[in-house]
Amino acid sequence: MASISPATPYPDKYHAATRAGRVVERTASDETKLLLYALRSQATSGPCVIQSKWGMENEARAKYETWCNLGKMETFEAMRLYVKLIDEERPEWWKSVPSEADLAREDAEVEARSARSPLKPRGNKSHHRAWLAPPSRLGSILSEYPAGLAALAPGRWATPGHRHGGGTAVSVAVSESPPARYQHGACVAGTKMFIVGGSRGSRFLADAHVLDLKTLEWSALHTPSGADPLPACAGHRLLSHEGEIYLVGGAFVGGGWLEPKRSLSDLRDRESVVVLRADVDANARTIEWKLAPCTGPDAPSARRGMSVTRVGDEFVLFGGEDRGRDRSYKNDAWALHVKTLRWRCVHAGSSRPRDGSGKKNKGGNNAYSADVTTTQSEEVVPRARCEHVACAWGDDQLIVHGGAGASSAGCFDDVFVLDLATSKWAAWRPAGPTPAPRAGHAAVVIRDRYWCVIGGGNDATSVGELRSAALDLRESRWVDLGADADAADESDAATSDDADESDSSSSRCAFPTPAVCGEGMSACVVESASGDAALIAFGGYDGATRRDVQAFRFPDAFPAAPPPSPAKKKEKKEKKAAGTAGTSSAPLERATSLDSGGAKTQSDSSTSASTSASTSSATDALASDNLRLRGENARLRDDARRVLAQHTALANALEQTERDRARAVADRDATAKSLAASRTAAAAATAALDEARGEIAAAAGERDALRARVEALERRVRDLGGEEEEEDKTPKKGWFASLLLGDD
Incomplete structure (x- = not known):
């Protein structure tokens, strides 16, 4: 491969930059990725072909609109701007341009990791996107x-x-700040962070505190007058959902709990996991806890040290230490629908180890064989554990990491993924340096x-x-x-x-x-x-x-x-x-004492120190400018994000206007067709009316002719009737009979 330098001519320099760009895009911002895609498409395929955005996914629409904004930019200009953008994102990129073989190998590794990963691709249906x-x-x-x-x-x-x-x-x-504690509950709701309960040595705490993130001021939350205080607790989890705060699970000591119109036993004696809902006043000064009326055919047993994660509209609970007499560790999974407060069992768990070794994991290597259990159908299930962490992926997957098992199992460094739709577990082995258990x-x-x-x-x-x-x-x-x-x-x-x-x-x-x-x-x-x-x-x-x-x-x-x-x-x-000054002072004194040239040496040293100080000041000034430019760059990125959001909103509004205009045009065309049909029908009706009028006129003429003939016949009959009276004295017949008999 020919070496690349700033003097490399186009299009060779552009082609090398596209290889470097694939590395840059791994850590670049969304706006930079969009612009690199648009410039690369413009340089390769020319101006964007106009097409309908109806039905486009968010990512495809963003790429399409960014490419369209380049208009009729020339190919060379697109190449030049692409290289300039790579220069800004990765200075001196030409010193380490990956080859096509290296990129192909990395793509294969990414595909292999994707094939091994149990995580589902997330699209717009799950309110996620690939890299926007x-x-x-x-x-x-x-x-x-x-x-x-x-x-x-x-x-x-x-x-x-x-x-x-x-x-x-x-x-x-x-x-x-609140008193010292650990194993407490914490969550953020809006611009406030709440801290509830916890442990301090062998004593559990029952207080609640809130941190205002705008002013960074702590306030203690008090129980309203007449309300039951929260019993001391630890090992619970605090979550927020649509502005409301929930406390799930934990170990409770002392104090009774009264629900309106119903008396309950101590929370520490409950067999199922506790779910409390907090009522915080508008000024965040008081907090009142109420027992959530959960339903369902069954519920998870009371426990502490479990993970509770919000996944969509559900709180997903996994593992923990059972609060029963045996204090056993659990590996079952449950989901509580927050709006209906109904429990469902996602996975019943298992406690039978696959290899039966139960080896203690003290090192930093993955010990998946020791951290996995199986059911009778050889399904992979995480070993029972507590004090682990979990997070959501999309709306139907839960990721679990680490935790502690029974005394023989020690701590874990494994990662598992639970599919909430299929209730299936999968072991996940991410690449890279695995953290210590x-x-x-x-x-x-x-x-x-x-x-x-x-x-x-x-x-x-x-x-x-x-x-x-x-x-x-x-x-x-x-x-x-x-x-x-x-x-x-x-x-x-x-x-x-x-x-x-x-x-x-x-x-x-x-x-x-x-x-x-x-x-x-x-x-x-x-x-x-x-x-x-x-x-x-x-x-x-x-x-x-x-x-x-x-x-x-x-x-x-x-x-x-x-x-x-x-x-x-x-x-x-x-x-x-x-x-440097400390190590050079002794040689300088020796040189001054040995010859008369010491003054000159000291003068040179002073000049050097002055130059060094000047260089240090210049360096500090450059560092300050660099920090200022980084801040301005961050603000520009924020402005770009806002502009992109406004652009997307305006594009959506424009698209809605185009759809409305299309509907109006369709309605206008339909109305015009209906009017034309009405006009045609009216013309046909007019022609039919004219024809009917002609027929009426013809019938009137025939009627008048018949009437004239009848009158003529009547006159003739009258004339014939007068002659008969004079010449014939026979009885007179009627004129109509005479007409029928043909008498003259």
Whole structure:
């Protein structure tokens, strides 16, 4: 293959850029992908052929409209703009252009992963799309990003009350956050995050708190006067659905529970899982819990540590620790329809291991044979577990990861997919570096693609030392996030000046582990319509019970790692300059004492230091400009998203107008045809009337002629009758008889 350089002529340079573009599109934004597709189509096939958009899927329509907007652009201009866009997205791309064989091999690997993945393709019928950003099914999509989170620096964890990594920290004092806890419930509803219950040592908590994401102020929620307070609980799950908050499952201690007009026993003595619905006042000051009247032929047993995930209009419950006497672990699955509050059993589960080994999984390798059980029909079923995580895929699939089994099973690192429509499980082995086994971790899905995992623990790693992980649900691959914070700092410190100036982020972590990370912490995601996303973590146990609030704002290019902040770069340069000055001071003193040329040497050293300081200032200025340009670029991307949304809305309105106009034209044509038919019928009726009038006129003429003849006959009869009276004295006959007899 011929080498590629900026001086390579067209169309060779364009063809090389298309190969590089296939790599760029893997991490590019939706707008960039659309534009690359349109320019490539224009350069290959010419202007877009106009066609009806009626019935097009969202993705096909977006591609069609973007291509049409290029109009009659020349082929060479389309090639040039395509290469320019690749230059902007991936500078110096020509240094590593993949060959067709490499791309074919990668495509084959992607197809193989897709063939192995049990996840269903998601189209518009499931309110998802292939690579255009859809509304999330797991978190709240806000019209505007909360002001309290907008100041966060992307790509870095922010610790309350501190500045972290050069970014602006969350302005919440630690003293204002709720008491320390773990195994609590947390969810986001609108612009508020709710925290309920939890455990602190051997004591369960019964309080509730709310964080206003706009002002980042905590408030305690109180029980209204006359209402029954929530019993202390832990190991439950908190979910939101259409603005309402639900508490599902958990372990309860102390306190009775009264429902209007009905007295119930303690929640801890219930045989079926508890489902409570919260009534929060408009000012988010009070919260009243009511027992949800669930129905169904059966219900899941009372348990804690299970996963409860919103999938469409259902809450899907899997696994957990049974609250009965045996405290057994479960692997059954149930679904509660939120609107009808009716339970249905999705899968009854099984407890018989496939291999009977029950090996303890302490390492980081997948142990699917030890983490899978089977039913009598050899169906794959996850081993019974608790303290795992789960997320939804589309409207009919549940994904489960990790958790802890019985004492002989240890912690798991496996991934399973449950098809809610067929009630079938499938083992899933994503490619990439598999995270270490863990339980008690937390996970959220951002941008309907990346399942981000934090915290957890196992019996082979110290608490708080498990690294964060991210699973690309679309590519069926665990993302290689790069070096974590400490390793990244050491790597940055070891790099040379030239490498530091290049601002390469290859050694940085795209999703670092939070400073406070342990078991039983909660994680909530907040996303806006413009594409902003943030993860908010609270509490946990890492040897001590925590009350820390930590937030991570995902960069637009996630999972690409963000560049180091200007403040951090400046700090490294100052440390490096200080180290250089310390090592060069002794030789300088020796040179000054040995000869009279010391003054000149010191002068040269001062000049060098001045030049170094000037270079450092210029570097800082460039870094500041770079940060400013990145911010402007992010704002431009947001503007582009809004413009694209407005363009789509206007296109839909225009299409509706075209349909209305087509219906009006059809109605007009039908009316014209009906009027023409009426005119033809009227003309035929007029002709028939004229013909009838002619016939009437002819009949009138015949009548007049007959009348004249009758009168003539009558006159003749009268004349003949007078002569007869004179000549014949016989009796007189009537004129009519004479006429009939023919008498003269």
